[in-house]
Amino acid sequence: MKEKGRAFTLFLLFLGLAACRAFQSGPTPSPAPTVSPQQHLIFHNGAILTMDTTRPEAQAMAIAGDRIEAVGGDAEILALRRPGSVVVDLQGRTLMPGFVDPHTHLLNDAEQYLEMSLAEAQQVALENGITTIGDLYVTEEFLQEMAELAKNGQLRLRTSLYLVATDNCGRLQGEWYKEYAPTHTPGEMLRIGGVKIFTDGGTCERPALSYELQAGEGLGDLFFSQEELNSLVAEAQTAGFQVAIHAIGDRAVEQAQTAIAAALAGQPNSYRHRIEHNAVIRPELLPRYGEIGIVPVIFGPYPVCNPFGPPPPPEYQSWEWPWRALLDANxxxxxxxxxxxxxxxxxxxxxxxxxxxxxxxxxxxGQVCESPTWQKVHTITAAEALPLMTRNAAYALFRDEEVGRLAPGQYADLIILSGNPLAVEPEAIKDLEVWLAMVGGRVEYCAAGREAFCPSWR
Ligand SMILES: [Zn+2]
Incomplete structure (x- = not known):
């Protein structure tokens, strides 16, 4: 009995150590970059694009500490001014949420591909208006590197990590990810977002299409049978993870949709399971995203400057990058x-x-490559596109209650632009400049010569 009791105590101790080890080797929840809670800032006389449906446009905004205090008209917000408030006149310029990029390799590929340090890669992101990211290729080794960066206070972008369950060739990476539970605590700079699964080619082998891209080459490569993918998704979901499935070709998209539907078994997609890229969508698959509740994550540009290969046969051209149709169907x-x-x-x-x-x-x-006319039918408006790059992208990362829209209580993650993307000609959008990037009330980037727009705290 005594022996048994000791064995049990040892067993408990072992369990405790195992849990402790998993926690310590994971990213310790890191606080947002801190600013003094006393800091008070007012932006006024601007075109503020809030991305908040209850109040899409405003002229002024007040920030207390790291959060947005109020958004509204000039008079009502200026009335909040108090001793020590810093007041910035936007001079009619545009202020909007910082861009949220829910799928990037900016950090995991910084050293090898970009030949940049993690610090330099973050700086490039901030200079271009990105304040929150999801990094979509995280190995256990890179996870440790990121945890170290956050612990040392060197993480300047809100970052969600997606742990690889497969590599980009579909090779299984084991169940290592299960040791690092996803986290959703507001204010974390570093967070475990979910699990990454590759289901077809594109970066390794070829995308899985319903037609031959080049005669005699076959239909491309699916890495799994439907049953295999179903069980991969179900397993991650059972462990509490959101999945982000790479699917380029329409056959991969269909397989990913089916696997997510099977895992959800008719329940709402509270895991926010995502499909990445969705580059080629067969028309009948379009409404399935909405029916199942899947979050599609899509590219901006169609690759015209450096095409991946020959153009698709004319009868399949409407399947490529069909964002207009995707939005209309859902x-x-x-x-x-x-x-x-x-x-x-x-x-x-x-x-x-x-x-x-x-x-x-x-x-x-910086030169413009004109897209073929059959792609032009898939344009969406700037008013439709901006929520995809802010509010919806934050939703894909479970960060929509923190960032992606400007409303009271949200973190003050924002950018100032030289002009208003909703007001300028489409051709002029590419020439807009980022003058300020702020994360949690802290100025993280100020363009040279634009210091008047960048609050300096006294
Ligand atoms: Zn990717």
């Missing part, structure tokens, strides 16, 4: 944009916004 669905940086042009969401609105692409050198 009213109210939180469709999200992604940059998938650094693999698609410059790390510049304003280029992607320009692409969504015109279908043209801005190349690495």
């Amino acid at each position: 009213p109210g669905l939180p469709v999200a944009w992604h940059g998938d940086d650094p693999f698609f042009g410059r790390i510049r969401p304003l280029d992607d916004l320009y692409s969504l609105v015109t279908r043209n692409e801005v190349g690495e050198d």
Whole structure:
């Protein structure tokens, strides 16, 4: 009995140690960058695009500490001024939420691909107006690196990590991810977002299509049978994870939709399971996103400057990058944009916004590559595109109660632009500049010569 009792105590101790180890080796929840709670800031005389449906536009905003205090007209917000308030005149310029990129490789590929340090990659993001990201290729080793960065207070972007259950060739990576539970605590700079699964080619082998891209080459590569993918998704869901499934070709999209539907078994998608890229969608698959409640995460530019391959046969052209049709088939669905940086042009969401609105692409050198006319039918408006890049992208990361829209209680994550993307000509969107990027009330980037727009705390 005594022996048994001791064994049990040892067993409990072991369990305790195991739990402790998992917690300590995971990212310790890190606080938002701190500003003094006493700091009080007022922006006024601007065009404020809130992305908040209850009040889409405003002229002024007050920020207390790291949060938004109030959004409204100039007179009502200026009345909140108190001793020590810093007041910034926007001079008619545009202020909006910082861009949220829910699928990027900016950090995991910083060193190898971009030849940048993690600090430099974050700086590039901030200079281009990105304040929150999801990093979509996180190995256990990279997870440790990110945890270290956050612990040292060097994480400047709100970052959600997606742990790889497969590599980009569909090779299973084991169940290591289950040791690191997803977290959703408001204010965390570093967070476990979910699990990444690759279901077809695109970065390894070829996308799985219903037609041959080049005669004699076959229909592309699915990495799993439907049953295998179903069990991968179900397993991650049972462990409490959101899944983000890479699917480029229409056969991969269909398989991913079916696997998510099977895991949800008719319940609402409270896990916010996502499908990444969705580059080629067969028309009958369009309404399935809304029916199942899946969050589609889509590209800005169609690759015209450096095409992936030959154009699709004419009868399949309407399946490619069909964002107009995707939005029309799924009213109210939180469709999200992604940059998938650094693999698609410059790390510049304003280029992607320009692409969504015109279908043209801005190349690495800044030159415009005109898209084919059959792509032009898929333009969406700037008013439709901006929520994809802010509010909906935050939803895809479970951060919509923190960032992605400007409303009282949200974190003060915002940017100032040289002009209003809703008011300028579509051609001018690519020429807009980011003058300020703020994260949690803290100025993280101020463009040279634009210091008047960047509050300095005294
Ligand atoms: Zn990616």
